[in-house]
Amino acid sequence: MEFPFDVDALFPEPITILDQHLRAPARRTGTTTSARSVDLQQQIMTVVDELGKASAKAQHLPGPITSASRMQSNRHVMYVLKDTSARPAGKGAIIGFLKVGYKKLFVLDDRGAHNEVEPLCILDFYIHESLQRHGHGLKLFRYMLEKERVEPHQLAIDRPSEKLLRFLNKHYNLESTVPQVNNFVIFEGFFAHQHRSPASSLRATRCSRAASVDNTPNAPARKLPPKKAEGEIKPYSSSDREFLKVAVEPPWPLNRAPRRATPPARPPPRSSSLGSSPDRGPLRPFLPEQELLRSLRLCPPHPTARLLLATDPGGSPAQRRRTRGSAPGLVAQDCSYSRYGEPDSSSPQTGPAASSPVMETGGVHGQRKVHSIPPGAPKYQAMVTWALMSSFSG
Numbered sequence: 556m557e558f559p560f561d562v563d564a565l566f567p568e569p570i571t572i573l574d575q576h577l578r579a580p581a582r583r584t585g586t587t588t589s590a591r592s593v594d595l596q597q598q599i600m601t602v603v604d605e606l607g608k609a610s611a612k613a614q615h616l617p618g619p620i621t622s623a624s625r626m627q628s629n630r631h632v633m634y635v636l637k638d639t640s641a642r643p644a645g646k647g648a649i650i651g652f653l654k655v656g657y658k659k660l661f662v663l664d665d666r667g668a669h670n671e672v673e674p675l676c677i678l679d680f681y682i683h684e685s686l687q688r689h690g691h692g693l694k695l696f697r698y699m700l701e702k703e704r705v706e707p708h709q710l711a712i713d714r715p716s717e718k719l720l721r722f723l724n725k726h727y728n729l730e731s732t733v734p735q736v737n738n739f740v741i742f743e744g745f746f747a748h749q750h751r752s753p754a755s756s757l758r759a760t761r762c763s764r765a766a767s768v769d770n771t772p773n774a775p776a777r778k779l780p781p782k783k784a785e786g787e788i789k790p791y792s793s794s795d796r797e798f799l800k801v802a803v804e805p806p807w808p809l810n811r812a813p814r815r816a817t818p819p820a821r822p823p824p825r826s827s828s829l830g831s832s833p834d835r836g837p838l839r840p841f842l843p844e845q846e847l848l849r850s851l852r853l854c855p856p857h858p859t860a861r862l863l864l865a866t867d868p869g870g871s872p873a874q875r876r877r878t879r880g881s882a883p884g885l886v887a888q889d890c891s892y893s894r895y896g897e898p899d900s901s902s903p904q905t906g907p908a909a910s911s912p913v914m915e916t917g918g919v920h921g922q923r924k925v926h927s928i929p930p931g932a933p934k935y936q937a938m939v940t941w942a943l944m945s946s947f948s949g
């Protein structure tokens with residue numbers, strides 16, 4: 556993976572360890588001015604962002620789980636492997652990365668009992684497509700194990716891909732998993748020699764005062780107090796990949812999904828740690844325009860909207876007619892309906908909307924009013940305005 560700046564100079568060693576400060580490694584020669592170090596940090600951030608994007612693409616994730624901003628806001632550690640052999644255009648290249656971090660998890664042991672632990676977790680792992688199966692992943696993984704002083708079976712893996720499961724099986728003989736109900740995979744032997752971070756040791760010390768703690772020296776995990784019901788254990792575990800599921804939705808009614816006559820064919824995916832891959836389903840689609848218009852027509856009348864319409868100069872029949880004549884494509888119509896929705900034949904102006912979009916806000920005494928959208932106003936803006944007026948009803 557190449558960059559428009561010299562990554563060979565940026566990362567002097569074959570493997571560079573980055574933490575939340577995303578600092579450039581110490582230079583071998585020369586001094587670094589503060590302006591230069593800001594520049595170098597910017598380059599590191601670019602590398603991290605691009606690696607995160609490439610990894611997400613390789614795993615078919617809807618978005619990156621590794622980025623400079625996420626690195627800065629978490630205590631994760633990233634091992635970056637550079638290509639020492641090739642220096643295309645004299646700027647070097649990056650082969651891949653491995654991201655790890657300690658996480659507090661609730662995991663089940665082989666008897667199905669809950670255990671609170673804080674293991675080192677494999678959070679993201681990526682080797683450039685052109686260089687996979689060349690031993691680079693193993694080089695990076697070995698280096699990380701050595702630096703973090705952990706054994707492979709002591710790790711928890713955040714939703715491993717099929718490739719990673721095979722990698723772990725091939726290089727470390729990890730095969731039998733301990734079934735979990737969260738997104739992490741742990742292997743047999745996890746509880747035998749659970750590695751404890753300084754943070755977890757501290758927490759275990761604190762917990763020992765509150766009793767219900769296994770007092771065995773180096774006890775890897777403690778049983779939760781019996782008073783806690785299973786449903787109360789929250790969060791069950793915080794997968795880094797969880798945030799990808801949170802779709803940013805527009806406000807009501809723009810977020811209303813089309814109504815289904817029948818239940819979905821497939822139940823929503825269940826979270827499992829049995830090697831399930833990340834949820835790759837698309838984010839919830841925005842409501843199509845026609846569906847939105849239909850929803851708006853079905854909505855009940857709103858007092859605020861009525862008030863505004865009553866005082867709206869464009870609400871007079873004359874004004875509406877003028878608008879209809881002068882601005883094609885905009886709504887200028889006054890439909891009268893009976894209270895139950897049928898067209899009211901007594902009204903001088905009845906009939907379907909001549910043009911769209913139609914903003915029906917409901918009328919007084921059974922009349923449904925269609926009010927005009929100012930010329931030039933985008934359709935969605937008008938819909939949102941109407942929706943906001945409706946939301947005041949509560």
Ligand SMILES: CC(=O)SCCNC(=O)CCNC(=O)[C@H](O)C(C)(C)COP(=O)(O)OP(=O)(O)OC[C@H]1O[C@@H](n2cnc3c(N)ncnc32)[C@H](O)[C@@H]1OP(=O)(O)O
Nearest residue numbers: 679680681682687688689690691692693715716721722725
């Ligand atoms: C928690 C997480 O991060 S899950 C996401 C893991 N990342 C990905 O799936 C992204 C795409 N894959 C990759 O980036 C890499 O393949 C990695 C990181 C999984 C492994 O790195 P590599 O450099 O390819 O591994 P390395 O060469 O050291 O070991 C090769 C072994 O890994 C496994 N492996 C690697 N690629 C594949 C593949 N395409 N299909 C099946 N197994 C594979 C195999 O066991 C392989 O041994 P083999 O070639 O004898 O079958």
